[in-house]
Amino acid sequence: MDLLLKLFGEGEQLNALQMSCRGIVMFLVMLLLIRISGRRSFGVRTALDNIIAISLGAIMSRAVVGASPFIPVVVCCFVIVLLHRGTGRLIAVSKKFSRVVEGEKILLYENGVFLKDHMKRALVCEEDLMQGVRKSALTEDMSQIKKVYIERNGEISAIKK
Numbered sequence: 001m002d003l004l005l006k007l008f009g010e011g012e013q014l015n016a017l018q019m020s021c022r023g024i025v026m027f028l029v030m031l032l033l034i035r036i037s038g039r040r041s042f043g044v045r046t047a048l049d050n051i052i053a054i055s056l057g058a059i060m061s062r063a064v065v066g067a068s069p070f071i072p073v074v075v076c077c078f079v080i081v082l083l084h085r086g087t088g089r090l091i092a093v094s095k096k097f098s099r100v101v102e103g104e105k106i107l108l109y110e111n112g113v114f115l116k117d118h119m120k121r122a123l124v125c126e127e128d129l130m131q132g133v134r135k136s137a138l139t140e141d142m143s144q145i146k147k148v149y150i151e152r153n154g155e156i157s158a159i160k161k
């Protein structure tokens with residue numbers, strides 16, 4: 001028990017070795033949490049996925065620096081990951097739930113016309129749209145573009161004619 005206390009410390013007065021040991025354990029816990037959460041949490045990058053990543057980082061850091069007790073932090077992280085996994089499953093099976101949580105794609109450009117009202121709703125200017133077109137369609141020639149969308153994850157994608 002003394003060895004564990006020496007290695008992991010307690011409270012907020014931790015030395016570099018103790019914080020490093022806590023960091024190693026939290027790294028391993030995070031690997032496990034990512035496996036439980038699934039690829040979606042760090043692959044799809046919707047608002048929900050970003051919330052999970054930010055929350056886990058903020059909560060886990062408390063355990064590393066000793067600001068919160070170690071075990072309750074790990075339990076809290078497991079609960080958040082399970083909520084994320086459950087929400088992801090609901091999104092996969094229910095279009096209505098998916099729209100509520102993640103929104104819908106927004107059409108920004110169609111057949112030669114910039115849809116200004118839609119662009120305003122998506123908080124996108126013409127240059128943002130053009131950047132997305134250059135990136136996804138590899139062109140600046142809008143005569144080659146049929147439609148441009150802002151996707152649910154915030155990326156802009158273009159469909160060529």
